[in-house]
Structures are given as structure tokens and as C-alpha cells.
């Protein structure tokens with residue numbers, strides 16, 4: 001009998017994180033785990049989940065209990081989706097191909113990052129499960145459109161436009177260790193796509209002199225909406241102001257996200273921003289949430305406050321680093337099993353039964 005590639009003491013996502021850290025070079029870890037500036041938002045993402053207290057319910061009738069849901073015409077086994085994460089080859093030599101295996105094995109949607117380290121087409125050719133594609137709007141519209149057409153041709157079932165990172169955050173943790181992509185690893189989908197032209201004079205900042213010239217605006221979202229029939233989700237929404245504009249632009253869904261705390265530090269935790277955003281959305285489009293989701297109890301809290309599903313980012317790379325596709329599939333199964341336990345102990349047989357009453361009232 002072959003031994004399991006997963007160490008025996010790995011039973012939770014935190015265990016995967018610990019083991020992944022031991023296996024990966026320090027500079028790669030600084031990129032994967034690194035946050036914006038002082039890492040305050042990254043910390044708040046977790047603390048805010050932990051502060052919410054649940055109310056247990058005993059003796060509930062759990063007949064027909066099910067974690068499934070319908071989202072954009074797809075039936076999902078659980079409200080857990082793989083977030084777009086760049087460069088999976090940092091964690092495993094086969095990169096996104098391993099991720100696709102794990103996603104298919106567990107019936108989970110995989111969102112391919114625009115900055116994947118394997119081509120969209122190669123991932124799609126090997127994938128047996130549903131794929132979405134995350135888009136960064138490119139400096140030239142023709143390049144953006146080319147990416148959209150490639151995602152459509154590859155069979156991706158939704159497009160997710162990330163709007164919260166037109167410039168990199170202040171990534172001090174990476175800067176301190178001098179992280180740079182290892183040789184041979186690149187954003188293969190974006191080859192031959194020129195970035196913005198910098199017009200930086202002495203003492204001037206590239207942020208305002210070049211980088212933001214190419215950054216998308218709401219007009220580009222309307223243009224994109226008219227350019228594809230795929231469901232269009234906007235990722236990085238953290239305010240009611242932006243919800244209103246997103247809905248006016250015709251998006252089909254929003255992702256409440258602060259990019260895992262990697263971009264603008266001191267944004268609030270996503271779970272704190274969610275209730276007001278859900279009020280503003282008022283059921284018009286589905287809401288996804290990410291940022292620090294690590295436990296089944298986090299998922300029921302997000303659903304109670306208005307999310308249809310959650311996304312996980314860093315755990316993808318933790319699973320790959322520890323045991324490739326087996327590790328990531330294990331992570332997804334752990335999350336699903338924990339969700340079932342949380343639903344059972346709060347007496348909620350279906351996701352639609354999870355409401356505000358799930359929080360402790362006394």
C-alpha cells in the first residue's frame with residue numbers, strides 16, 4: 001500500500017498552511033502570504049470571522065440536508081469556489097493542471113487567473129470540471145477581447161473581472177525579501193500584451209504617470225458587458241457606492257473582496273462589509289465573498305449575512321505545495337465536511353435555511 005502524500009497531522013486548513021510554509025522558499029512564501037503594507041486588512045479578515053458568535057440549535061429535523069446550490073445555471077455541490085490565484089507553479093511543478101484535477105474530483109468551480117502559469121487552453125483541455133476565467137482589463141481593448149474570446153472558446157462558464165488592483169498594493173513583505181518570479185515562470189496568457197506606457201519624469205510617480213492611464217473605468221465594464229454573453233462578475237467590491245454602479249453596468253454578480261488584504265491596507269474585513277452590500281444588492285444578483293475563509297463556520301456566517309457562496313485563495317497554493325491535487329482535493333473535502341457539521345449543529349438543513357438567526361442572541 002502506498003503511503004498518503006498528506007502528513008498524518010494535517011486535518012484542517014491551518015495545518016495545510018503550516019506545512020506549506022515549511023516546504024516553500026521564504027521568498028515564495030512572502031509572495032503567497034504577503035499582504036498590503038502592514039497586513040492589517042489580512043488580519044481583520046480573520047478576526048472579523050472569529051468575533052461572530054454562532055447560536056447552536058439542538059434536535060432540528062435535518063431530513064434531506066444538502067449543501068448544494070444553483071449558481072449561474074450550474075449546480076454546485078457546495079458554496080465553495082476556487083478564487084483566481086496567479087502562478088500555481090510557484091507551489092507545484094504542474095501548477096494549474098493539478099488544481100483543475102482537484103476541482104474536478106470534488107465538483108468545485110475553478111477560476112483561472114489571467115496570470116495563470118499554464119495557458120487557459122491547456123488547463124481547459126485537461127479539466128473535467130467547470131471553469132471560470134478571471135480577467136484583468138488590458139491596456140488595449142483588443143487584448144482584453146482576445147482574452148475573453150479565448151476563455152469562451154476554452155469553455156469557461158463565467159467571466160470575473162477584478163477591479164480592485166489597477167496598481168499593485170504596497171507589498172512590503174515581498175520587497176523585504178526581494179521576491180521575483182523564478183526563471184521560467186510567467187503569466188503565459190499575457191505574453192505579447194504590452195502593459196501601460198510609463199511617462200515618468202525625474203521625481204514623478206509611475207502610478208499617476210502611466211499605470212492608471214490604462215486602468216479600466218465603469219465605461220469599460222459596460223463595453224465588456226456588451227461584448228460577451230457569459231455571466232460577468234465584478235470582483236473587489238467593498239462599498240455600496242460601487243454596488244450601485246456595478247448594477248447599473250449590468251453585471252451578473254459581485255464578489256465582495258479586498259483581495260485577501262493584498263492591495264489597499266486598512267480596508268475593512270469582507271465579512272464586515274457584507275451586510276450593507278447585501279442590503280444594497282437586494283437579491284438582484286448573486287454575491288460571492290472571499291478573504292480569510294478557512295472554516296465551515298466561516299461559510300455559514302457568510303451565507304447568513306448575504307453571500308451565495310465563498311471563494312478561497314491562499315489555501316489553493318497550500319494544498320498544492322503539500323500534496324498537489326490530492327492536497328487541494330483534501331482541503332475542499334475538509335471545507336465541505338466542516339460546512340455540513342456547522343449546518344447540522346446550527347440546525348439548518350439547507351443553505352436557504354441559514355439566516356441572521358444563526359448568530360448568538362444571548
Ligand SMILES: Cc1cc2nc3c(=O)[nH]c(=O)nc-3n(C[C@H](O)[C@H](O)[C@H](O)COP(=O)(O)O)c2cc1C
Pocket residue numbers: 031032033083084085086113114115134162235257258259260261262290291292293311312313314315
Ligand atoms: C498568491 C495570490 C495570487 C493572487 N492572484 C490573483 C489574481 O491573479 N487575480 C485576482 O483576481 N485575485 C488574485 N488573488 C486574490 C484572490 O483571488 C482572493 O481574492 C484572495 O486570495 C482571497 O483571500 P484568501 O487568500 O484569504 O482566501 C491572489 C491571491 C493570492 C494569495
